Amino acid sequence: MSLTYLEAIREAQYEALRRDPKVFLYGQDIGQFGGAFKATKNLQREFPDRVLDSPISEDAMIGVAIGAALEGARPIVEMQFADFSACGFNQIINQAATHYWRTNVPCPITIRLPSGGTPGSGPFHSQSMEGIYAHYPGLVILTPATVEDAYHMLLDAVSLDDPVIFCEHKFLYYHLKADSLPETGLPIGKARIARPGRHATVVTYSAMVHECVRAADELQRDGWQIEVVDLRSVKPIDTDTILASVARTGRLLCVGEAFPWGGVTAEVISKVVEDGFHLLDAPPQRLNSKDTPIPYHPNLWRAHRPTAANIGAALRGLLKF
Amino acid sequence: MSLTYLEAIREAQYEALRRDPKVFLYGQDIGQFGGAFKATKNLQREFPDRVLDSPISEDAMIGVAIGAALEGARPIVEMQFADFSACGFNQIINQAATHYWRTNVPCPITIRLPSGGTPGSGPFHSQSMEGIYAHYPGLVILTPATVEDAYHMLLDAVSLDDPVIFCEHKFLYYHLKADSLPETGLPIGKARIARPGRHATVVTYSAMVHECVRAADELQRDGWQIEVVDLRSVKPIDTDTILASVARTGRLLCVGEAFPWGGVTAEVISKVVEDGFHLLDAPPQRLNSKDTPIPYHPNLWRAHRPTAANIGAALRGLLKF
Amino acid sequence: MAAPQTITFTEQDATDDFRQQYLVTYRHMLSARLLEDRLAALYRSGGKIVGGVYLGRGQEAYSAALGVQLKKGKDIYAGLIRDQAGRMAFGEIMLDTTRTYLGSALGPMRGRDGNIHRGRPKEGMPAMISHLGTMVSVVTGMLLARRLQGTLGDTVGATCIGDGATSTGSFHEGINTAAVEKLPLVISVANNQFAYSTPTTRQYACDDLVERAVGYGIEGYSVDGTDLAASLTVFRLAVKRAREGQGPQMIVGTLLRLSGHGEHDDASYIPPTMRKTALARDCVTVAEEFIQTQSWLSTAKLKEMRDEVRHEVDDAFSQASHEPAPDPYKEPWRALSSWKQLEGDTNEA
Amino acid sequence: MAAPQTITFTEQDATDDFRQQYLVTYRHMLSARLLEDRLAALYRSGGKIVGGVYLGRGQEAYSAALGVQLKKGKDIYAGLIRDQAGRMAFGEIMLDTTRTYLGSALGPMRGRDGNIHRGRPKEGMPAMISHLGTMVSVVTGMLLARRLQGTLGDTVGATCIGDGATSTGSFHEGINTAAVEKLPLVISVANNQFAYSTPTTRQYACDDLVERAVGYGIEGYSVDGTDLAASLTVFRLAVKRAREGQGPQMIVGTLLRLSGHGEHDDASYIPPTMRKTALARDCVTVAEEFIQTQSWLSTAKLKEMRDEVRHEVDDAFSQASHEPAPDPYKEPWRALSSWKQLEGDTNEA
Ligand SMILES: Cc1ncc(C[n+]2csc(CCOP(=O)(O)OP(=O)(O)O)c2C)c(N)n1
Ligand SMILES: Cc1ncc(C[n+]2csc(CCOP(=O)(O)OP(=O)(O)O)c2C)c(N)n1
Ligand SMILES: [Mg+2]
Ligand SMILES: [Mg+2]
Secondary structure, X not given: OOEEHHHHHHHHHHHHHHHOOOEEEEEOOOOOOOOOOOOOOOHXXXXXXXXXXXXXXXXXXXXXXXXXXXOOOEEEEEOOOHHHHHHOHHHXXXXXXXXXXXXOOOOOOEEEEEEXXXXXXXXXXXXXXXXXXXXXXXXXXXXOOOHHXXXXXXXXXXXXXXXXXXXXXXXXXXXXXXXXXXXXXXXXXXXEEEEOOOOEEEEEOOOHHXXXXXXXXXXXXXXXXXXXXXXXXXXXXXXXXXXXXXXXXXXXXXXXXXXXXXXXXXXXXXXXXXXHHHHOOXXXXXEOXXXXXXXXXXXXXXXXXXXXXXXXXXXXXXXXX | OOEEHHHHHHHHHHHHHHHOOOEEEEEOOOOXXXXXXOOOOOHHHHOOOOEEEOOOOHHHXXXXXXXXXXXXXXXXXXXXXXXXXXXXXHHHHHHHHHXXXXXXXXXXXXXXXXXXXXXXXXXXXXXXXXXXXXXXXXXEEEOOOOHHHHHHHHHHXXXXXXXXXXXXXXXXXXXXXXXXXXXXXXOOOOOEEEEOOOOEEEEEOOOHHHHHHHHHHHHHOOOOOEEEEEOXXXXXXXXXXXXXXXXXXXXXXXXXXXXXXXXXXXXXHHHHHHHHHHHOOOOOEEEOOOOOOOOOOHHHHHHHOOOHHHHHHHHHHHHHO | OOOOEEEXXXXXXXXXXXXXXXXXXXXXXXXXXXXXXXXXXXXXXXOOOOOOOOOOOOOHHHHHHHHOOOOOOOOEXXXXXXXXXXXXXXXXXXXXXXXXXXXXXXOOOOOOOOHHHOOEHHHOEOOOOOOOOHHHHHHHHHHHHHHHHOOOOOOOEEEEEEOHHHHOHHHHHHHHHHHHHOOOEEEEEEEOOEEOOEEHHHOOOOOOHHHHHHHHOOEEEEEEOOOHHHHHHHHHHHHHHHHOOOOOEEEEEEOOOOOOOOOOOOOOOOOOOHHHOHHHOOHHHHHHHHHHHOOOOOHHHHHHHHHHHHHHHHHHHHHHHOOOOOOOOOOOXXXXXXXXXXXXXXXOX | OOOOEEEOOOHHHOOHHHHHHHHHHHHHHHHHHHHHHHHHHHHHHOOOOOOOOOOOOOOHHHXXXXXXXXXXXXXXXXXXXXXXXXXXXXXXXXXXXXHHHHOOOOOOOOOOOOHHHOOEHHHOEOOOOOOOOHHHHHHHHHHHHHHHHOOOOOOOEXXXXXXXXXXXXXXXXXXHHHHHHOOOEEEEEEEOOEEOOEEHHHOOOOOOHHHHHHXXXXXXXXXXXXXXXXXXXXXXXXXXXXXXXOOOEEEEEEOOOOOOOOOOOOOOOOOOOHHHOHHHOXXXXXXXXXXXXXXXXXXXXXXXXXXXXXXXXXXXXXXHHOOOOOOOOXXXXXXXXXXXXXXXXXXOO
16 A cells, blocks of 8 residues: 555545544535545545535634534534635634633634645745744644654544644645555654754754755765754644754754744744753754745746755755854 | 824824825724724814725725725725734735735735733733734834834835834833924834843833833843843844844843744844854843733733743843853 | 515514513513623722623613523523623523623633633533624534534524624625525624714615625514514524524614723714614613513512612622632643643643 | 616617627637637646636636726726636736746746736736635725725726635625725626535525625626626626716626636536536627627628637737746845835845
8 A cells, every 4th residue: 555645634534534423524625526635535425424515715614613613523624725724814813722721612623724835836825824823822733744644643633622733735745655654653742853863953844854855865975964853743843852953963954935034943943042052053044935925937936945955055054164 | 292102103194194195094993983092083084085984894904905005095004903903814914915026016005903912901902913924925014112113113104115014002002102203213124222231132022122121120220231122123124233232242032922932032033043143142032922812811911921020030041141 | 585574573472471581581681781780880980890891781682582592501692792681691690790800710711811702612602702703603613513413403503793793704704604504593683883983884885784684595584673572573583493494594683782882982973863763762671661561560570670680780799809810820821722731742832 | 775687688789889899799708718728728738837727618708798898097807717708808918818827927927926816907907816705805995096086987896706706705895895885896706606616505595696785785687697798788787887886786697617617627526417508508609609690790700700819819829938937046036115125224125
């Protein structure tokens, strides 16, 4: 058996529906059609009452999921693209995120955000919104980079009693494959050393893990051993694992695909310098997208996001310091 | 003449309307009623056609402003509370922020967000959203801390050809006063040394400037000279002024009222360590609100946000290092 | 879809059962009025009340007439800003109100949220957030979950909204979703002529908001919201039809807010002429007169009821005012229910 | 507010002027169809097209019938996904389309945005963002600014939307705001029975979306969107009434999308039976037959027109395909128009 990142997401939803009759799926075109990316393909056939097509109403979609969760259901909401969650933003940050704290009643919903850029998708079908949601208390933000994590973390998200923003990366959907799925995954909130090394640490997540590993492989040729830490969860952030890595390497580069102001990379760097300043032998660096909307044309798009090439260049700069 | 922060905002709007017939105001209850905080008091009487009450439709309010700007108008939109801008979030970040870059046609709108906490206002009338909007390319985010800045920066916002998120702090509305207004203010994007010092730098903005100055005054008694930098604009950030201050003091504390994950304080720290790592004699520190929604009860509220007391404590920790 | 109807009360509706319901509802109205009068007085005297005070004065009949149709423990009732009466009619206890307003740590919101934002979601009373319109889809989702889990039966979910909030996208999306799912949602619009200071002419352009019902493919009713008899009649009908599976029901009650938006507001923007129209009738007085005309209760009995309620109000205030305020040092400051599980895994929540 | 009307074409409407407009519109329909056929073919052959391709096949009559009523340089036209024909009828040049799809740096979006997201706001053609419903308030704002500045005159603003997008809160807020301001907004709903794969039964519960008009207090019309004559008639009327100051006009055209949602989609979810109904008539064929029945053009003339259009399409594609792609090294990567001013002040944009 071999399956893709996208298939893992489908399988996890299948498994979630199978395990727990309280789970249901809600989203645009997810029923008979199986979703814009086919992440729910055939699931309505298997669970006819628990895979529901919604109107184009992101605000109500989240509101419905919240209400359903209050009555004991376990909704998984698919946003057709992460970008459209902007229309459900208010319900996510003000209703879902505050609910447990205000009322003592938890709000277990999972919101799937097909995230990140692919060539030719443009400013409104390419966004990475993890940094926006992570700013708000009361949300858990997961950003799987591997097929295995896509599967196990989605199942974990559904069983967690809190609202989870599940940022799955569209660029990984089809070409990231695994031969099989391990029985269990790492716990939520734990980072993973994607590639061990000792000269510098790259902290990253989601699709950028693969760009960073590529850059690290490239630097290996020159004898540099770069450690790549895959955050897996951007809220909570596993500061222990990051600090342990920086303690080994003394150098830190943070890479994210989102916009450069604030967000995950700034949060990681701030955490590291607060608690691990003495571990650093060089100024910690960030690499994010450029500070413009995400371009449509692939020529521009490739220059807009971090790639193995400029990650490698940033690393060389860092190592020279 | 003496005027409050709130009156300065009203005066700036009066002046903007007077100077330029293309300026108009749009918002809920801003007409005859003069707005929930009276920031537009009597302005409809003076400019009957250019102060318009809107329906409770934050998404449309921003959309209307964008459309009007494309036709050459200069709208100032009042959100009744910053928190309700969450319902206009999509139009702000996807329509206004991307417009110039996509089409080459600028989108000069000013969105006033009555921001920040006051006792008894609770989770939905107290939010500070500057860090959310600053994440997005294409927006300018202003956070005046003084009466003078409230006035001049609002006028600057209206004359700027880009969308501006104007975060005015409700806690300053009534009790912050100035005797008169200077003829001009600092340019947009320039930070201000609110209080000079040489032992540590506190970078902050909006209402927290005053808490930080209070904390600095308190430490002065023990001989500590704390420099307080008022960012004024959180996007763009005036890194030069910050770095120059850190070069003098070697120590950095960043204070913000917003939630602790990401946001302005993380951005400032990341910028400083990237370019000014060698200037630091101690790990740079952050102080934000607690990572929960903003509490309603004043007892909890006072413990939720940074105050002169815990800013002072953080500074003492930093100075001991 | 049939055109919306205007519902009035006719003498034939005055069954025994109706009389009983009328009197029970009147008592809830009175409770809400006296409780809120006290809140207003406390607010004005300063110090005691934490935060703002938002009253339902003038809307008690319309509000309670819905709450009284529903069963706590079975149905759902999501009251909004001006639904003190409806909440009480549904079964919310007075202490929940006084504790929340007085900032007792023992109230349902424990000082974390306040005034009208209180609720007990596990008892069918969701706790509203401020953002208007957003509760419509939440109640819709509660009903949907019941249907999926096979527990819907003949339960209904009710939610309330003002004229102003009908302009929100959230209202539109929520009601449309409920219509598509044909869920037993009862949506009560209290058209009190103003949204804060904004008159309806700046809020919508149709003649009556009930005209929206047809466009959603749901049943709609108009009613004089100052008239308890008519309000009971319309909500009886609407709740019955919702229970029977006729899908969402929209009721628009016409009335006037007889207070400021909050107690900080003198509502001087309400034209004096409007205060002289039938819209401005005080529904509590109207109901009391109706009771007397029908000879359902004597003046003595009415006074007795009023005294009883006053005592209940006294008790609720006195108990809450002696309770402790929330203590920031005892507050765990954790926004996630699973924080222990997550902190076990890593070093922060 | 009067009840919505269903508009049909009657022979009396066939004035000389109408014939002329019909033929002009038909030519735009043909242009759109042939241009989009080429886009689809290029998409399938791979490599040339940057991004996705979304066609208006089957909607050309309804789309162009609105565009042709408007004057570029005076009115506003915000076309949406399936409005290639309407855009052309309004006056968008073919090169704007081909350049955008082929990723030429010389197109209006310069490679920064693509396909249907193109526009020229300064020429009355706002550039849509993807988030559905959001353009309604933008066009409303454009009209409002004109009124404030005294330049509204008898200009109108038109915006288009699909059945699915009527479920967005943004649509609701935008249209309600236009109604409150009584602005000359023409809102054309193309009910093509599906939103991506979602049938209308999962999108709304009313019988006809035009029933929403009454609830907004605006005028509404239904029309068979496959019929160019009827579509011209309804939009003539609606645009005229908007120009005259009668406020927003909502038109709902019924038709079927004769393509996938995008060219990646085979639309196998459309029931074959539906493909056999009148909804599935190809409006281009219908119009051509009508022209022949009316003897307005000979078969030879029609063929001549088709050849002319084909040449224009050829030229537009050939020119755009020889133009340079955007160069990331020449891109200033600045999202603010005032970046120079702001960088003068500080060290970053
Ligand atoms: C989305 C949103 N925008 C603005 C507000 C601020 N606000 C609170 S109540 C109110 C007026 C509500 O009017 P209406 O819906 O008619 O209810 P009423 O107060 O008359 O009962 C406004 C504007 C809000 N709570 N939510
Ligand atoms: C707010 C929002 N949610 C989801 C989408 C994704 N999406 C793009 S087109 C589409 C279907 C639109 O259907 P309809 O409005 O009927 O227009 P049609 O495609 O049929 O012309 C969807 C769901 C979007 N663009 N915007
Ligand atoms: Mg009202
Ligand atoms: Mg459609």
